[in-house]
Amino acid sequence: MSKGIIGYSINSIGYYLDSAQKRKVVIMFLLLLLSSFLDVLGLASLVPIMVVAGEPGGIHKNKYFDWIYQELSFQSDKSFLLFVIVGVFFFFLAKNAFSIWINSVQAKFTAEIGMKVISSQLDKYLRFPYWHFNDYGSAKLINSSLQVPSTYVNMTIRPLLVFFSEVSMVAVIVVGIMLYEPLLLVVLVFVLAPTAFFTYKVLRNRSQYIGKRIDELNPISIATITDLFTGFAELKLADKQHRFRNLLLESQREIRRLDAESYMYSLVPLRVIEMVAVLGVVTIFLYSLFLAESSTSIVALVGLFAAAAYRLMPSVNRILTSMVQMKQTRYAIANLESFREQEFDEQVPIQQLPLIFKESLIMENISFAFPREDRLVLQDINLTIRKGEKIGFIGSSGSGKTTLMNLLLRFYTEQQGRILVDGQPLTAQHLKAWHSIIGYVKQDTFLMQSSIKDNITLGDPEVDEERLSYSIEQASLQEFVNSLPLGSDTLIGERGSKLSGGQRQRIGIARALYKRTKILMLDEATSALDNETEREVNEAINKLAQTDITILIIAHRITTLRECDRIYELSQGRLIAQHQYQDLVQTVI
Ligand SMILES: Nc1ncnc2c1ncn2[C@@H]1O[C@H](COP(=O)(O)OP(=O)(O)OP(=O)(O)O)[C@@H](O)[C@H]1O
Numbered sequence: 001m002s003k004g005i006i007g008y009s010i011n012s013i014g015y016y017l018d019s020a021q022k023r024k025v026v027i028m029f030l031l032l033l034l035s036s037f038l039d040v041l042g043l044a045s046l047v048p049i050m051v052v053a054g055e056p057g058g059i060h061k062n063k064y065f066d067w068i069y070q071e072l073s074f075q076s077d078k079s080f081l082l083f084v085i086v087g088v089f090f091f092f093l094a095k096n097a098f099s100i101w102i103n104s105v106q107a108k109f110t111a112e113i114g115m116k117v118i119s120s121q122l123d124k125y126l127r128f129p130y131w132h133f134n135d136y137g138s139a140k141l142i143n144s145s146l147q148v149p150s151t152y153v154n155m156t157i158r159p160l161l162v163f164f165s166e167v168s169m170v171a172v173i174v175v176g177i178m179l180y181e182p183l184l185l186v187v188l189v190f191v192l193a194p195t196a197f198f199t200y201k202v203l204r205n206r207s208q209y210i211g212k213r214i215d216e217l218n219p220i221s222i223a224t225i226t227d228l229f230t231g232f233a234e235l236k237l238a239d240k241q242h243r244f245r246n247l248l249l250e251s252q253r254e255i256r257r258l259d260a261e262s263y264m265y266s267l268v269p270l271r272v273i274e275m276v277a278v279l280g281v282v283t284i285f286l287y288s289l290f291l292a293e294s295s296t297s298i299v300a301l302v303g304l305f306a307a308a309a310y311r312l313m314p315s316v317n318r319i320l321t322s323m324v325q326m327k328q329t330r331y332a333i334a335n336l337e338s339f340r341e342q343e344f345d346e347q348v349p350i351q352q353l354p355l356i357f358k359e360s361l362i363m364e365n366i367s368f369a370f371p372r373e374d375r376l377v378l379q380d381i382n383l384t385i386r387k388g389e390k391i392g393f394i395g396s397s398g399s400g401k402t403t404l405m406n407l408l409l410r411f412y413t414e415q416q417g418r419i420l421v422d423g424q425p426l427t428a429q430h431l432k433a434w435h436s437i438i439g440y441v442k443q444d445t446f447l448m449q450s451s452i453k454d455n456i457t458l459g460d461p462e463v464d465e466e467r468l469s470y471s472i473e474q475a476s477l478q479e480f481v482n483s484l485p486l487g488s489d490t491l492i493g494e495r496g497s498k499l500s501g502g503q504r505q506r507i508g509i510a511r512a513l514y515k516r517t518k519i520l521m522l523d524e525a526t527s528a529l530d531n532e533t534e535r536e537v538n539e540a541i542n543k544l545a546q547t548d549i550t551i552l553i554i555a556h557r558i559t560t561l562r563e564c565d566r567i568y569e570l571s572q573g574r575l576i577a578q579h580q581y582q583d584l585v586q587t588v589i
Contacts, residue, residue: 439512
């Protein structure tokens with residue numbers, strides 16, 4: 001019965017262990033066995049001591065005690081007993097110190113695996129291609145990166161350790177009983193094993209369902225709470241906060257209910273086993289009363305059965321509970337195993353090559369469709385951009401402008417055609433070099449809840465102050481930063497809430513400049529920019545036009561494109577025209 005979930009759980013841990021750690025696990029298991037043996041020995045040793053202590057002259061009737069008494073030349077029974085009792089005390093002291101040490105080794109080992117799981121989950125998700133990241137959604141990723149590893153540690157690894165320590169305890173007791181009274185073992189196995197098996201069978205399916213459902217509900221809660229707090233202002237204005245609050249509480253209510261149910265199930269095994277143990281005692285009694293010829297041996301058997309069952313019950317209970325817990329979090333293992341080897345993984349070769357961009361960037365016959373979709377979003381794109389040129393892109397919404405940028409950024413890969421940098425086809429081996437010279441200012445610039453400086457340097461621990469001032473100056477942020485008492489150390493609030501729209505985009509531009517971008521891609525915000533914001537952003541762009549940085553701008557307002565050498569027009573994924581700014585302005589007028 002245990003092979004399924006236990007084997008599955010052990011396999012899952014194997015993935016995170018190197019061979020030295022695997023050896024450590026085997027040693028840990030042997031130590032556990034020793035600890036269980038000492039536990040049982042400790043308890044078993046108390047019985048004869050009580051017996052000889054209670055009976056005058058009892059020490060000399062027991063051949064082992066008598067031998068020690070003689071060998072160590074004790075003078076009186078009292079001093080011998082004192083010696084034995086102090087000995088037992090030190091034995092227990094040492095045994096418990098040993099157990100605590102094993103527990104601490106286990107706890108450290110668990111923490112180590114926990115860290116490995118988190119870092120391996122993070123690495124896995126960071127390898128996601130951009131389009132898959134968008135498909136999957138950040139709520140599920142947050143859940144899988146933090147909640148799932150912690151559930152895995154608490155509900156799979158720890159229960160697995162409990163399982164093994166209890167199994168070794170049971171094994172030691174069983175061997176002891178087998179040597180002492182084999183008949184008792186038969187009765188115990190006959191009564192306890194089927195009970196344990198059926199209790200587990202009844203609980204496991206429901207528990208597995210609970211785990212799976214909680215795993216579905218957690219990302220829903222995370223997504224709702226993210227919406228609730230990131231959309232704080234909008235939801236307040238629309239008087240919709242309560243709707244999101246209720247949605248969150250709805251998923252939380254179900255989680256709490258399932259959690260309570262699963263807690264209940266953790267209490268059930270002990271009760272069931274206790275009941276069956278009592279039933280065992282009653283059965284043996286009845287047997288002795290009505291069927292057995294000599295009842296004295298049966299009465300002794302009942303006593304022994306009760307004592308053994310009493311000692312075994314907590315262990316069997318813990319074995320069952322740990323198995324049910326592992327079953328409940330089977331989904332966590334499935335989650336950890338998912339996406340390990342996906343064919344769409346971004347295969348960034350370890351050996352990266354340098355890339356020179358001194359002359360041109362060419363898109364040659366590029367066609368692209370989103371994965372799992374047939375429709376071509378870009379078709380036969382051909383364009384040549386010389387170093388230092390400022391190029392504009394226009395076109396109606398959905399014409400493919402952002403997709404084109406994403407291809408250039410290598411977030412997507414074309415199905416046809418190629419991109420050439422100074423004649424060199426852009427491959428995965430150039431990704432690092434390419435990303436180091438390319439800067440991207442999105443419509444909604446990513447801003448951290450930190451200072452202006454941190455946002456420009458993306459938390460660089462050693463800020464190049466000269467480069468920072470240059471970037472601030474070039475992005476036309478100088479005046480603004482100078483007006484702040486704390487300058488670039490000023491905190492900008494959640495997602496830049498203390499900044500204007502134009503300031504946010506200019507921080508994005510400064511960020512691109514700080515990293516010595518050679519090609520800057522700007523995706524102008526579609527949301528109606530007010531005149532002031534537009535003026536601020538244009539001022540920065542015009543300033544940049546004087547540098548040798550190659551600039552590609554997606555614009556929704558033609559005025560943004562005044563400094564452009566050429567403007568390409570896209571329609572339904574095709575480049576349909578090439579304009580000069582003056583011609584466009586006249587057409588629009
Ligand atoms: N992740 C995606 N999966 C599938 N289709 C997508 C995805 N992203 C965009 N599209 C589709 O690709 C087409 C081009 O979108 P794109 O964002 O490139 O247009 P755009 O010209 O930048 O539009 P806008 O000016 O509104 O930003 C659209 O029809 C859009 O629906």
